[in-house]
Amino acid sequence: MKDNNIRKSRRAKRIRFKLRTKQNLRLSLFRSNNHIYAQLIDDEKGKTLLSASSIEKSFRQSKESPKKIAFQVGEKIGNNIKEKKLNTKICLDRGCYLYHGRIKEFAMGVRSKGIKF
Helix, strand or coil: CCHHHHHHHHHHHHHHHHHHHCCCCCEEEEECCCCEEEEEEEECCCCCEEEEEEECCHHCCCCCCHHHHHHHHHHHHHHHHHHHHCCCCEEEECCCCCCCHHHHHHHHHHHHCCCCC
């Protein structure tokens, strides 16, 4: 168990170090066993611009699979980015999570709305 935590923290540090060198907005993800949370963060100002998660009422009542819900959360935050007309570059901060499963579905949901990262 200790090795897994060490590997996760190293992976998260490595990813965040690469993102820190770029002056882009950061789309940060957190995944628990039941839910997925996303925030669009401006690191220069230190503010969260947008957020979406699967604990919102519209997602809580759906009986779909976690992957489909992650895709829908990605679509929702993609729509919010389009509405706010944020044209700057966005980087995906997947944290310590590997790019597969719900994380990949989330990214595909954001990309389906025309957001590139």
